[in-house]
Amino acid sequence: MVETKAAWKRIVARALAAHAAGKGMAEAGSGSLPGPDGVVLERPPKSELGDLGFPMFPYAKIMRAAPAQLASALAALIKGDPEAEGLGTASAEGPYLNVRLSRASLTATTLAAAASPSWGSVSGLAGKKVMVEFSSPNTNKPLHLGHLRNNVLGESLSRILSKAGAEVRKINHINDRGVHICKSMLAYQAYGEGRSPADEGLKGDHFVGKYYVLFNKLKEEDPSAEEKAQGMLLKWEQGDPEVRELWQKMKGWVLEGIKVTYARTGIAFDLYDFESDTYELGADAVREGLVKGVFYKEEDGSVWGNFEDIGLDRKVFLRKDGTSLYITQDIGTAIERHKAWPYDRLIYVVGNEQQYHFKVLFETLKRLGYDWAKDLHHLAYGMVNLPSGRMKTREGTVVDADDLVDEVAALAAKEIEDKGREDAVGDSGAVSERIALGALHYYLLQTSPIKDMLYDTAQSLSFTGDTGPYIQYMGARASSILRKHAAGEGNAVKGKASPDLLASDADWSVLKRVAELPEAVQAAADSMEPSVLAAYLHDLAADFSSWYRDNPVLNNPDPDLAASRLELVRAVKRSFEVASALVCVPFLETM
RNA sequence: GCGUUCGUAGCUCAGCUGGAUAGAGCGACGGACUUCGAAUCCGUAGGUCGCAGGUUCGACUCCUGUCGGACGCACCA
Numbered sequence: 001m002v003e004t005k006a007a008w009k010r011i012v013a014r015a016l017a018a019h020a021a022g023k024g025m026a027e028a029g030s031g032s033l034p035g036p037d038g039v040v041l042e043r044p045p046k047s048e049l050g051d052l053g054f055p056m057f058p059y060a061k062i063m064r065a066a067p068a069q070l071a072s073a074l075a076a077l078i079k080g081d082p083e084a085e086g087l088g089t090a091s092a093e094g095p096y097l098n099v100r101l102s103r104a105s106l107t108a109t110t111l112a113a114a115a116s117p118s119w120g121s122v123s124g125l126a127g128k129k130v131m132v133e134f135s136s137p138n139t140n141k142p143l144h145l146g147h148l149r150n151n152v153l154g155e156s157l158s159r160i161l162s163k164a165g166a167e168v169r170k171i172n173h174i175n176d177r178g179v180h181i182c183k184s185m186l187a188y189q190a191y192g193e194g195r196s197p198a199d200e201g202l203k204g205d206h207f208v209g210k211y212y213v214l215f216n217k218l219k220e221e222d223p224s225a226e227e228k229a230q231g232m233l234l235k236w237e238q239g240d241p242e243v244r245e246l247w248q249k250m251k252g253w254v255l256e257g258i259k260v261t262y263a264r265t266g267i268a269f270d271l272y273d274f275e276s277d278t279y280e281l282g283a284d285a286v287r288e289g290l291v292k293g294v295f296y297k298e299e300d301g302s303v304w305g306n307f308e309d310i311g312l313d314r315k316v317f318l319r320k321d322g323t324s325l326y327i328t329q330d331i332g333t334a335i336e337r338h339k340a341w342p343y344d345r346l347i348y349v350v351g352n353e354q355q356y357h358f359k360v361l362f363e364t365l366k367r368l369g370y371d372w373a374k375d376l377h378h379l380a381y382g383m384v385n386l387p388s389g390r391m392k393t394r395e396g397t398v399v400d401a402d403d404l405v406d407e408v409a410a411l412a413a414k415e416i417e418d419k420g421r422e423d424a425v426g427d428s429g430a431v432s433e434r435i436a437l438g439a440l441h442y443y444l445l446q447t448s449p450i451k452d453m454l455y456d457t458a459q460s461l462s463f464t465g466d467t468g469p470y471i472q473y474m475g476a477r478a479s480s481i482l483r484k485h486a487a488g489e490g491n492a493v494k495g496k497a498s499p500d501l502l503a504s505d506a507d508w509s510v511l512k513r514v515a516e517l518p519e520a521v522q523a524a525a526d527s528m529e530p531s532v533l534a535a536y537l538h539d540l541a542a543d544f545s546s547w548y549r550d551n552p553v554l555n556n557p558d559p560d561l562a563a564s565r566l567e568l569v570r571a572v573k574r575s576f577e578v579a580s581a582l583v584c585v586p587f588l589e590t591m
Numbered sequence: 592g593c594g595u596u597c598g599u600a601g602c603u604c605a606g607c608u609g610g611a612u613a614g615a616g617c618g619a620c621g622g623a624c625u626u627c628g629a630a631u632c633c634g635u636a637g638g639u640c641g642c643a644g645g646u647u648c649g650a651c652u653c654c655u656g657u658c659g660g661a662c663g664c665a666c667c668a
Contacts, residue, residue, distance in 0.1 A: 067648085093611085
């Protein structure tokens with residue numbers, strides 16, 4: 001499809017040039033005539049109007065002709081173009097030049113492409129190294145709904161970029177130090193009595209999270225708790241063995257628990273960075289920058305950067321005692337990462353409340369003279385709010401990730417039971433789990449990342465309509481048809497497939513949708529928006545759904561048509577598999 | 592106060608680099624299961640695209656202003 005579109009842009013550009021020459025304005029107008037890349041191509045609103053549409057408005061002024069006249073003139077010229085031969089026919093529809101593609105050839109190439117193992121792969125990012133940092137949890141509590149959005153965004157984006165040809169490296173930057181970590185440790189010392197997660201039958205992350213919450217209780221009982229937390233942080237920094245040991249132990253518990261959640265939801269990383277290893281990085285770079293005049297020193301010895309010239313504020317980079325801050329560390333890690341693996345792009349999947357931080361960070365690296373600073377990108381995503389408002393730890397309104405998956409999976413299991421499909425699906429528990437992930441991931445990726453989103457329980461738990469399970473269901477229906485055929489049912493076994501037979505409007509619209517997959521992948525990669533693929537899946541599912549209802553495949557009386565449509569079903573299924581994987585929606589043969 | 596960002600149907604969201612009557616899902620109403628699984632399909636109702644200007648042959652899309660919401664502007668991360 002991509003090639004076809006490119007070909008038609010060439011044809012139209014050529015026709016425009018020929019028309020201009022014919023009017024004797026080769027010299028006068030040639031400068032303003034568009035090349036193939038400059039030709040505007042769109043999709044007609046109704047399929048009856050054609051497969052491709054070229055609006056003629058932009059050329060009307062240059063050519064000194066009405067758009068409608070141009071369209072007719074070009075349509076006539078294209079009739080004689082050898083390249084257009086066999087590709088399709090052009091006709092004028094008012095001010096638009098529309099093209100009807102020759103169905104058989106595109107059908108043949110699309111079905112063949114969809115059968116290949118690399119279906120959906122594109123080469124837009126071939127040879128590029130892209131690093132994606134995401135998730136980055138704290139080691140004092142379990143993951144919540146907000147992390148789920150971050151995780152699926154990062155994972156999906158990574159899969160998409162790699163499908164677009166990039167070499168992707170996924171990094172998890174673990175926040176394992178700081179006062180907040182010490183708080184859970186203090187509370188554990190006060191109330192833990194040496195127990196382990198196993199003793200309480202809890203996942204490690206939930207276990208530690210419990211003590212983090214208990215710190216509030218400790219504060220009430222001991223007014224100096226906050227100070228003690230600060231004191232503990234100091235001890236940690238000094239390498240106090242007792243503090244370090246407890247820290248290691250509790251951090252281990254949390255990571256163990258969080259990794260279970262990652263495994264369960266299909267999230268994986270190539271590399272774990274620990275803030276405890278990196279928090280002192282960057283100080284040298286700042287000191288060098290101070291010499292170069294990028295920063296300045298206050299009288300108290302603290303080091304600052306001034307960004308007022310670009311509409312930002314001033315910012316501290318080194319405390320008066322010379323120690324690093326969050327931003328200093330990020331400078332250091334970006335430099336280290338680039339040294340270790342010279343990336344063409346580094347994407348930070350981090351909440352939009354840190355937009356300011358990243359602006360300053362990127363500007364600082366630029367001022368420090370790193371030309372790759374332009375390759376840094378903050379993929380800011382909005383908060384997940386509840387109908388009742390923002391999630392708040394203190395008010396206990398945080399939606400726990402594990403609990404949520406459990407809840408949705410239980411609902412899916414009930415759905416399977418209600419429909420009496422336990423026998424058909426086999427392992428009902430495993431299927432429920434995959435349906436739950438499909439529902440949650442699709443729900444979280446549907447909305448474009450930048451926007452805050454509302455987590456509506458009822459809506460996200462719904463399996464009907466524009467949902468993950470709807471996508472999975474259509475994939476399962478396609479699988480079901482193929483399965484029956486493989487078992488010898490239906491007329492397709494007696495027939496011979498031929499692309500020419502898939503010429504009806506109904507077949508054609510499904511085929512076109514299938515053919516669009518590579519473009520959707522490329523668009524998603526370019527815009528860094530998995531939601532593009534979520535939308536593609538929905539369109540594919542909706543097209544397929546109405547198509548198979550009215551167009552019998554196996555039951556078709558004509559064996560050749562049955563066999564041909566079966567090939568279309570195969571291509572649809574492949575597209576479901578490929579696109580679903582890219583948005584972390586598990587594909588199901590049956591559900 | 593300054594900065595960033597969002598504002599599309601009752602609700603939740605799409606709308607590609609500006610282009611042909613603004614699209615889905617939920618909810619409402621009405622239809623379709625002796626036919627490849629009804630977690631489905633078909634139809635009806637519902638929008639001055641926050642508001643006001645501007646650029647353009649053409650603006651939901653770009654620019655300015657304005658109103659409303661969110662977030663940020665720590666020697667926290």
